[in-house]
Amino acid sequence: MIKYFFIFLTFIHGAIHLMGFAKAFNYAEIKEITCPISKAAGALWLISTLLFILTAIMFLSDNKYWWIAAVGGVFISQPLIISCFKDAKFGTIPNIIIFAAAVAAYGVWSFDKEFKDSLDLVLSSAGTGKIKITTENTANLPPSIKKWLERSNLIGKEISKTVYLTQRGSLRTQPDGAWMPVSARQWLVGDKPGFLWKARIEAAPLVHISGCDRYLDGHGRMLIKLMSLFKIADSAGKEIDQGTLLRYMGESVWSPAALMSGYIKFEQLDAASVKAVMNYGGTEASGVYRFNEDGDFLSFEAKRYYERKEGATLEDWLVTAEPGGYKEFSGIRAAAKLAVTWKLKSGDFTWYRLEIDEMDFNREAAEYKNAD
DSSP: OOHHHHHHHHHHHHHHTTTHHHHTTTTSSOOOOOOOOOOOHHHHHHHHHHHHHHHHHHHTOOOTTTTHHHHHHHHHHHHHHTTHHHHHHHHHHEEEEEEEHHHHHHHHHHHHHHHHHHHHHHHTTOOOOEEEEOOTTTSSSOOOHHHHHHHTTOEEEEEEEEEEEEEEEOOOTTTTTTOEEEEEEEEETTTEEEEEEEEEEEEETTTEEEEEEEEEEEEEEEEEOOOOOOTEEEHHHHHHHHHHHHHHHHGGOOHHHTSSSSEEEEEEOOOEEEEEEEETTTEEEEEEEETTTTTOOEEEEEOOOOOOOTOOOOEEEEEEHHHHTTETTEEEEEEEEEEEEEEETOOOEEEEEEEEEEEEEEEEEGTTTOOO
């Protein structure tokens, strides 16, 4: 509804500018405009019309560069309105609306461009070809990991070294904070550790937050922008490196190639638990995977840095799979509903709940090069 209102507003606003053009060239008697308009100004009124109509058409067709035409239209229109302010002052209102929407669209475009650069880096690190999971090449894995692979219908499957998935869910930034809807896409590289996660968080009506979490060459970066434009956080450093490494380990239950790459070392602790240690890019971290008696993944727990105003502290970080939250993707069974919780001294803080809608084990990294 908002989309079509904006298209209607922009089109009508542009069409009204024809009045200034018609008056300047004496094509019609325009009683609503009492100020004199030269032919040069009349040509500018016409150009504004064309730019606003072009904006409406580009917006309707989802052209990501529509904001360029919109900004051009506003920049020509507003001085013309000021020159006939007594008659045209109310044209300022749609100009403000159109300009604000254009700035927001520019923010999305610029954030997406930065994301695309990161995606190219992550995908360039991925190897080519696929791997086949067999009883022979999984023989040295702990019993619980092998049972999980069997339970997931992975034995005998040939899969890509890069896994792509889409998520939806909700998150909050404080234990007592409001839940905000989230949609996200993610690429996980298995043969050389790395991932890229891009999310859009609906913070309030017409207000969104864009987030991008990257792990590449052993280093992490977390970028968060309000309206995709105003930077809220741009974090890097040893704490982020440790956190993204642990996130990579926890999410490797979606990337069998990662578990088999050799970067993660395993130790069977008991019938249901496996300790995992990963040392990569100068950072080492460990965690524990837990499985049920059927072989389903239950949780991954580790000590991860938790950001506070006073500084980051190591806290228990827990990823849990919801019972009954499994789905099959191309015949592969995977945990599709999960929750992420900080187990703090003040109490458990579940900050993210997600569900996977799509998971692709078949396409190679090069096939995602032109992803939007």
